[in-house]
């Protein structure tokens with residue numbers, strides 16, 4: 001392997017080593033295709049991940065221009081019960097911990113449709129959201145949540161100061177992974193924070209991705225994959241001190257981190273304990289990532305071999321679900337219509353479309369039972385249990401599911 005890819009770390013600007021995992025060149029994971037466009041070629045972009053040995057930041061080696069990515073943002077947080085429940089609890093905990101009341105101000109970055117800020121608003125706290133997707137920001141405004149339709153960064157700081165002032169609490173859930181200009185982003189957060197304020201971010205912990213071989217959560221929209229060690233370095237560069245960390249069960253395993261202007265509160269012992277654990281587990285070691293890359297390649301071989309053997313044994317195969325991560329899985333493994341006949345999905349927005357890259361048609365879930373493939377690969381494997389329960393009729397009729405990750409396994413009707 002040659003050292004040095006000619007690319008520079010987005011965190012610390014040092015030269016990045018070669019990617020430890022190369023998933024090939026694929027279309028954007030959310031670029032679902034209208035059947036009319038079946039014959040037109042899709043635009044694809046390289047998808048490879050590198051580890052910076054200087055600052056521990058795991059990042060995409062190549063980036064897609066942002067204007068290609070956010071044009072068709074469809075996700076409304078309030079459509080998910082578990083998300084809303086998590087938001088409600090978070091608002092409670094933050095209000096108590098920081099003693100927020102009628103004179104407090106909470107600013108949320110990537111505030112979506114106001115799924116979180118609504119709970120602060122109910123407590124009489126002054127709130128403001130920043131959200132780039134216009135249709136989603138409009139939904140928040142309908143709920144009475146003042147929302148700036150914009151990406152967050154230094155360019156919006158003057159407007160936030162003028163309209164809102166500085167914040168006692170700044171929250172950013174699942175946004176750190178999406179921002180290539182991460183240093184500017186954090187400097188802007190510092191500028192919007194009161195002297196005694198706190199910044200709270202939540203993000204999926206890279207440990208989960210590595211431990212469970214969740215390589216399919218890598219796609220172009222996610223520029224960074226964070227350990228606490230990496231986030232601590234980036235925050236410190238912007239003048240923010242990490243003063244606490246809490247694990248959160250959402251998204252398979254996330255971290256909630258607490259930042260402040262240096263020296264304002266004592267630093268909790270679990271910060272150093274978590275950093276030490278990460279060092280012990282290899283999250284700050286290049287070799288650890290190289291062996292993860294090899295593990296992903298081995299998983300790909302086993303999955304493709306399993307499907308090919310079933311197919312050549314006369315079985316009919318399909319898929320279940322059309323999540324973005326399924327597209328990383330199928331396209332990296334080179335699994336398409338020659339192995340799988342179709343997929344099904346509950347979202348009416350996706351039914352009738354084709355998966356990007358693999359071009360599998362997306363049908364309504366009833367088609368699974370009607371067409372009765374012998375096996376169906378569950379693409380949203382993180383909710384495999386829920387799907388198996390919903391589709392018990394398919395199983396009882398002799399259908400079988402394949403859960404691809406962390407290790408390909410077959411689920412069939414028992415008894």
Ligand SMILES: [Zn+2]
Pocket residue numbers: 009010011012013014052053054055056057
């Ligand atoms: Zn770096």
